[in-house]
Amino acid sequence: xxxxxxxxxxxxxxxxxxxxxxxxxxxxxxxxxxxxxxxxxxxxxxxxxxxxxxxxxxxxxxxxxxxxxxxxxxxxxxxxxxxxxxxxxxxxxxxxxxxxxxxxxxxxxxxxxxxxxxxxxxxxxxxxxxxxxxxxxxxxxxxxxxxxxxxxxxxxxxxxxxxxxxxxxxxxxxxxxxxxxxxxxxxxxxxxxxxxxxxxxxxxxxxxxxxxxxxxxxxxxxxxxxxxxxxxxxxxxxxxxx
Numbered sequence: 001x002x003x004x005x006x007x008x009x010x011x012x013x014x015x016x017x018x019x020x021x022x023x024x025x026x027x028x029x030x031x032x033x034x035x036x037x038x039x040x041x042x043x044x045x046x047x048x049x050x051x052x053x054x055x056x057x058x059x060x061x062x063x064x065x066x067x068x069x070x071x072x073x074x075x076x077x078x079x080x081x082x083x084x085x086x087x088x089x090x091x092x093x094x095x096x097x098x099x100x101x102x103x104x105x106x107x108x109x110x111x112x113x114x115x116x117x118x119x120x121x122x123x124x125x126x127x128x129x130x131x132x133x134x135x136x137x138x139x140x141x142x143x144x145x146x147x148x149x150x151x152x153x154x155x156x157x158x159x160x161x162x163x164x165x166x167x168x169x170x171x172x173x174x175x176x177x178x179x180x181x182x183x184x185x186x187x188x189x190x191x192x193x194x195x196x197x198x199x200x201x202x203x204x205x206x207x208x209x210x211x212x213x214x215x216x217x218x219x220x221x222x223x224x225x226x227x228x229x230x231x232x233x234x235x236x237x238x239x240x241x242x
Contacts, residue, residue: 080099
């Protein structure tokens with residue numbers, strides 16, 4: 001479902017704000033850290049950007065910015081330019097960081113050489129973006145995923161490209177909404193155990209349509225779970241996006 005038209009994002013500059021997620025802040029030393037939050041609306045996930053002060057500047061908007069805003073207005077999406085950033089300290093040019101709410105509360109940020117949304121850029125979904133100056137962008141967030149997934153994009157040549165991971169780590173702990181059978185492999189050749197409804201469950205990682213689950217005792221096994229927009233298997237575990 002489309003969001004209402006763009007009404008202007010609230011940008012909160014928080015140089016020393018704490019944002020604890022998987023040691024994200026540790027990637028940028030505190031004395032050098034710049035944290036910026038993009039808040040579109042109370043009902044929309046906010047975006048947090050963490051980088052070094054020396055890698056960022058306030059955005060320089062072109063005279064035809066109104067035309068670019070109209071592009072998002074017509075799509076029913078909120079949009080903001082929180083910062084211009086460099087991926088490495090010795091970069092000659094800044095990249096435009098253009099963040100938007102997505103059409104179904106599935107935020108993303110686009111790294112581009114231009115403010116023009118029709119020009120090429122690298123779109124990375126997420127609600128957390130860490131740019132430490134090593135040529136990479138570390139991202140995370142529950143957007144178009146079943147949980148807060150982590151990703152890494154690094155510059156190869158002149159392009160920012162995703163770094164492949166063997167699995168997608170979740171680390172999501174909750175309780176089962178129905179009995180969950182854990183299998184020894186993805187071919188379901190043998191049952192490890194069954195987690196009763198209401199029992200503790202941790203989603204350890206995702207491998208395609210299968211999820212590695214852990215019970216309260218520490219036993220692990222694979223389960224194929226429906227990826228719905230409503231939690232049907234595990235409390236709080238649902239597909240956020242479209």
